[in-house]
Amino acid sequence: MSDQQQADLRKDEVEAGTTTGLASPSVDPASDRQNSLWSDAWKQLRRNVLFWIGAVLGLLFLLMALFPGVFSRGVDPRDCSLSRSGQAPSSEHWFGFDQQGCDYLANVVHGARNSLIIGLLAVVVILLMGVVVGALSGFFGGWIDSLLSRVADIFYALPLILGALVVLRSGFLGRGVVAVAIALAAFGWMTAMRLVRSQVIAVKSSDYVAAARAMGASNGRILVRHILPNAVAPVLVYATITIGVLIAAEATLTFLGVGLQRPAISWGLQIDAGQRLLRIAPHLVLFPSLILTMTVMAFVMMGDALRDALDPRQRS
């Protein structure tokens, strides 16, 4: 058999997913299939209008967090004058002024950074905890699974806002951006853990895992190289949507008085200050609420689109 013939055969085998031993070991069918899952998903995503709306909004808020000066048209959010207190929006100052007479557009724009940092930081911690705990639980089973699942049950029974409220009130994390993110992650990791766990259990019994084991791969290698890459899709969808949920939760905690504190700039603080003037200056609640909602929506839309793209049942 010539080299050319052998190469053709190998290619056929890989494409058909069969194994006669001719295909060289360097071809990893697992990673091949994974690539095609993600490239299929990307093809789907590209055609989804909602995804693009979400992505553009998300990018807009990312830029707003990175370069707030550009969006506030160079106005300093702390340049305040009581003579302009509570003035309504005008063509000069699109969002009007707050009670202290600070330009409201600049303030709302500068709020994006804290929200986005907290949302992203918390979701990274949630993903780390979810993947590590879920993978251990699903892969090893037995008493490890029982123990970790019960711990997750305990946290699951406590609502996110309540748990974070008590942690932040107790103050041992402090009151900054990191503290709020950690508090949110501490009571928000359980769903990610359950998703990873069930996915790992489902993938664990696949033939290619058995094959890897037969070839003498260690537990760690099987878990990291073979199981996790095929188990992360659902948790990534969940994480995308959760960024939005966490940003909303941060605003809520701050509104309740246990999140970020003045002089930090945060949408939650703005809504809290504005709600007392709801009757005379409704724009003070309206603008931060609007931007907050649009930020949350950006992540919800991207997550929804990603789920549709990754779910083969949706394809026609």
Next chain:
Amino acid sequence: MGRYVARRLLLTIPVLLGASFLIFAMVYALPGDPIRALGGDRPLAPAVVAQLRQEFNLNDPLGIQYLKYLGDLAQGDLGTDFRGRPVLDTIAQRLPVTIKLTVVAILIEAIIGIVAGVLAGIRRNSFFDNVVLVSTTLVVSIPILVLAFIAQFVFGLKLGLFPISGVQEGWYSFLLPGLVLASGSLAYVARLTRTSVAENMRADYVRTARAKGLPNRTVVVRHTLRNSLIPVVTFVGADIGTLLGGAIVTESVFNLPGIGRAIFDAVRAQEGAVVVGIVTLMVFFFIFFNLVVDVLYAVLDPRIRYE
């Protein structure tokens, strides 16, 4: 089935203990001295402080305090707040408000959510289907906090249709907060129903029913809906447990004296006994309704069997 329920009930014990201890430990770690705060501007006499600390076991280490609390709990005593008011009284006074709010919210989410979901599901990709999809995305994205203020401003202040604060007008005052509280779940119910109905419309038994020549109405109501609503019913059931936990934000914004408001006030005042008592109760509700739903699932769907 009996064995399954018994095992699930046994499993609730570590979760209840764990959750209450978690909260207990965090409240224990709260900064400041609640007894000193009790005195306000005029400091209490040292003897009084010492006696109060003794009475509330504040001098014991965390573990001992928690065990003493559990001992009292086993005798049906949830303790008192620092002003001597039994926690059970607080719960008895606050719970009816939260129950009313939950009933209103559940009715709204179930009725509107299921109707919208069914209409969207039986005609997939129709105009109405797209309206449901877009509006649920929108509703899911609006934080409850924001929605509460929008509702207060538009329906309360501008249109004057609903009371926006307090519970003076009976059930009527629960409508607006109920709608706000239900919104997220409502959107989820609508989507769940839509997916479920759309999937079942393609099922073999639905095709068979059509082939027998049954009218469309019968096929949808008797064949499709019955099966499609199983996941929806279980979600709504579990949601009862979640909502009974008290909606801190909704109750705060609409000034409803319910469980959620009570727990928020108690956390601020470092009323450990109140916080732990209410949290234990809400965790119990949460677990109980989840168990009910799991059992209900087997009753509704004969394909599910627990051993």
